[in-house]
Amino acid sequence: MELDTQINELETDLKEVLVMLETSARKRVQSLLKQEQQKIEKELTQKRQLREQLSKRDSGDSSDPTVKGYTVKINNYGWDQSEKFVKIYITLKGVHKIPAENVEVTFTGKSFIFFVKNLDGKNHEMTVNNLLCPIDVQESSRKVKTDMVIVMCRKTAAKKWDCLTQVEKKSKEKDKSNFDENADPSEGLMSMLKKIYTEGDDDMKRTISKAWTESQEKRAKGDEMDI
Structure with a gap:
């Protein structure tokens, strides 16, 4: 669909350039418009060829005997x-x-x-x-x-x-915009751990959960000693 949209946009641009070319009386302007016309036509041809190739592959076109299997x-x-x-x-x-x-x-x-x-x-x-x-x-x-x-x-x-x-x-x-030099380093670490936990497999999640539990237990013991 994205490719179809690009082709439609190029076709619209080409029509507009051709209209401007017909109404222009200045040679320099005509020359610039012709250059733009050629550029758009070239890109349009490439996009159409690409769409055709993708269409053949998606439809399982067997006209090419070398295309086999999945x-x-x-x-x-x-x-x-x-x-x-x-x-x-x-x-x-x-x-x-x-x-x-x-x-x-x-x-x-x-x-x-x-x-x-x-x-x-x-x-x-x-x-x-x-x-x-x-x-x-x-x-x-x-x-x-x-x-x-x-x-x-x-x-x-x-x-x-x-x-x-x-x-x-x-x-x-x-990633760069999310980095704050004045932010609490521990907050950045927590964010990173949450990301790893969310995206990780079951073994990774168990490892992080165990490390978190042990960390909390150590912190609790430290607080008791301070009291």
């Missing part, structure tokens, strides 16, 4: 960067042994979909949306190495990325 979502990856590229490292055992055309990456201005067909009877997919900064779609690519694929996202500006996605950036900003 699809495994990839959640683990590493990344680093150079002046020109952001590199995402995805480990997949045996990926170098399958046909190169079975390893696909579809790029848009701020996202990419990584898809591997029929690796050990399964497909593998990873979608990364809302990259921290725009990327150059035409200059982005992928490299297949032994048991690994590197997704190469070409930066449009040679600046350092603090994180990979906008979501990670917002999370860091939220």
